[in-house]
Amino acid sequence: MAQPSSLRRPAATLSCAFGVGLMLLGGCASAPVPKEQLAVAEAAVKQASSTATGEGAPLELRVATDKLAGARAAVASGDMVRARQLAEQAELDARVAELHAQTTRSRKAAEESQNAARALSEELDRKAVR
Amino acid sequence: MNARLLPPLSLLTLLVLGACASVPERNVALDQARSRLAAVKAQPQTAALAADELTQATEALRVAEAARAAGDSLSRVDHLAYLAKQRTVIAEETANSRAAQAVTASAATERDRLRLAMRTREADAAQGKLAASEQANIDKTAALAQADATAMADRDRLARREAQVDDLQGQLRELNARQTDRGLVVTLGDLLFSSGQANLQPEGQRSMVKLADFMKRNPQQRAAVEGYTDSVGSTAFNQELSDRRAHAVLDSLVQSGVPAAQLSMQAFGESRPVASNTTASGRQMNRRVEVVFASQAAGLTAK
Numbered sequence: 264m265a266q267p268s269s270l271r272r273p274a275a276t277l278s279c280a281f282g283v284g285l286m287l288l289g290g291c292a293s294a295p296v297p298k299e300q301l302a303v304a305e306a307a308v309k310q311a312s313s314t315a316t317g318e319g320a321p322l323e324l325r326v327a328t329d330k331l332a333g334a335r336a337a338v339a340s341g342d343m344v345r346a347r348q349l350a351e352q353a354e355l356d357a358r359v360a361e362l363h364a365q366t367t368r369s370r371k372a373a374e375e376s377q378n379a380a381r382a383l384s385e386e387l388d389r390k391a392v393r
Numbered sequence: 394m395n396a397r398l399l400p401p402l403s404l405l406t407l408l409v410l411g412a413c414a415s416v417p418e419r420n421v422a423l424d425q426a427r428s429r430l431a432a433v434k435a436q437p438q439t440a441a442l443a444a445d446e447l448t449q450a451t452e453a454l455r456v457a458e459a460a461r462a463a464g465d466s467l468s469r470v471d472h473l474a475y476l477a478k479q480r481t482v483i484a485e486e487t488a489n490s491r492a493a494q495a496v497t498a499s500a501a502t503e504r505d506r507l508r509l510a511m512r513t514r515e516a517d518a519a520q521g522k523l524a525a526s527e528q529a530n531i532d533k534t535a536a537l538a539q540a541d542a543t544a545m546a547d548r549d550r551l552a553r554r555e556a557q558v559d560d561l562q563g564q565l566r567e568l569n570a571r572q573t574d575r576g577l578v579v580t581l582g583d584l585l586f587s588s589g590q591a592n593l594q595p596e597g598q599r600s601m602v603k604l605a606d607f608m609k610r611n612p613q614q615r616a617a618v619e620g621y622t623d624s625v626g627s628t629a630f631n632q633e634l635s636d637r638r639a640h641a642v643l644d645s646l647v648q649s650g651v652p653a654a655q656l657s658m659q660a661f662g663e664s665r666p667v668a669s670n671t672t673a674s675g676r677q678m679n680r681r682v683e684v685v686f687a688s689q690a691a692g693l694t695a696k
Contacts, residue, residue, distance in 0.1 A: 373497045
C-alpha cells in the first residue's frame with residue numbers, strides 16, 4: 264500500500280518541487296518495491312538472530328533488526344529509495360553482528376585451549392622432575 | 394550587491410549547490426570509511442586471512458568514491474560509505490575469528506603432542522621397569538645358582554670331612570686310641586720297651602710308624618708325649634726313666650718326619666698310676682708312655 268505521503272502533506276510549491284527534485288536526483292522517481300533486497304535482508308537478519316549472536320553482539324544485532332523494520336516502514340510510506348538503502352544496510356549489519364559474536368566465541372575458545380595446553384605442559388614437567 | 398537580497402540569495406545558492414551538487418564536496422562518512430579501510434588493509438593478519446572480504450570492501454569504497462565524484466546525493470554517498478565501512482568491519486572480524494580458530498587448532502595439536510609425549514614417557518618408564526624387573530629376575534636366578542653351587546661345595550666339603558673323619562677314626566682305631574677327659578690317648582705299653590730301659594722294641598717301632606703316619610697326615614693334631622713308670626725304685630730314678638722313655642718316643646716321631654712343633658713332652662715318673670702298684674699286672678700297666686691329642690680338633694673321637 265504505497266502512497267507517497269509527501270503529496271498528501273499540505274506544502275508550499277517550492278518545497279514540493281524540491282522534494283521531487285531531490286527524489287529525481289536520488290535516481291529512483293517511480294521505484295518499484297525492492298522485494299529482492301528486502302528478502303535478502305530478512306534472511307540475513309533471521310540467520311543472525313540466533314541465541315548465540317544475541318548473546319555475543321546484542322547491540323549490533325539490534326542495529327540490524329531496527330534497520331530492517333525501517334526498510335519495511337519506508338516501503339509502507341512509499342520511499343523506495345530509502346527502503347532499498349535500509350535493506351542493504353540491514354544485510355551487512357546482520358553479518359557484522361554474526362561475526363562479532365563469532366569472534367568473541369573464537370577468542371574465548373582459543374584462550375581456553377591455550378590454558379589447557381599450558382596446564383598439560385606443566386603437568387608433564389612435574390612428572391619429569393619426579 | 395543589495396544587502397537586503399544577500400541572505401535569501403546566499404540561502405538559495407546554498408540550496409542550489411546542495412541540490413545540484415555539481416562540484417564534489419568533502420563527505421565525512423566517506424573520509425572515515427576510506428581511512429578505516431586503509432588501516433585494516435595495513436593489518437597483515439587481515440590481508441592474509443580475509444583477502445576476499447577485503448577485496449569486497451575495497452570495491453564498495455570505490456563505488457562510494459565514484460558516487461561522490463559523480464555528484465550523487467549526500468544520502469546516497471553516505472549510504473554507500475556506510476556499506477563500505479561495514480564491509481571493512483566484516484573483513485577485520487573475519488580475520489580475527491579465523492586467527493582465533495587457528496590458535497585453537499594449534500593449541501589442540503600441541504595438547505595432542507604433549508599427550509603423546511606423556512604416553513611415550515609412561516611407556517618408556519614401564520619398559521624401564523620391565524627391564525629392571527627382568528634384570529632383577531636374572532640376578533636372582535644367578536644368586537640362586539651361586540647359592541646352589543655353594544651348597545654343593547659345602548656338601549662336598551662336608552662329605553670329604555666326614556670321609557676324613559672316618560679315615561681318622563679308622564686310623565685312631567688302629568692306634569687303639571682311647572677317649573678320655575684329657576682328650577684322645579694312645580697308650581704305648583711297657584712291652585714296647587725293654588725292661589727298665591728306654592730303647593724301643595721292634596713292636597714299638599711299628600707303633601711309632603703308625604703314630605708318625607697319623608700325625609703327618611693330620612698336621613693340625615698336636616700331641617703331648619707323657620712318660621710314666623710304676624712305683625718300683627726310687628722316685629728320682631723313675632722320674633728320670635719316664636723322661637728318657639718319653640724322649641725316646643718323641644725322637645722316634647721326629648725322626649719319622651713329624652714336625653717338632655706338633656709335639657710336646659712331659660715326664661711324670663711314678664705319679665698318676667692307672668692301676669694298683671701292688672700287683673704285677675697293675676705295675677705293668679703303670680709302666681707306659683701316653684701320647685695325648687687334646688680334644689680341640691673337630692670330629693676327633695674314638696669309636
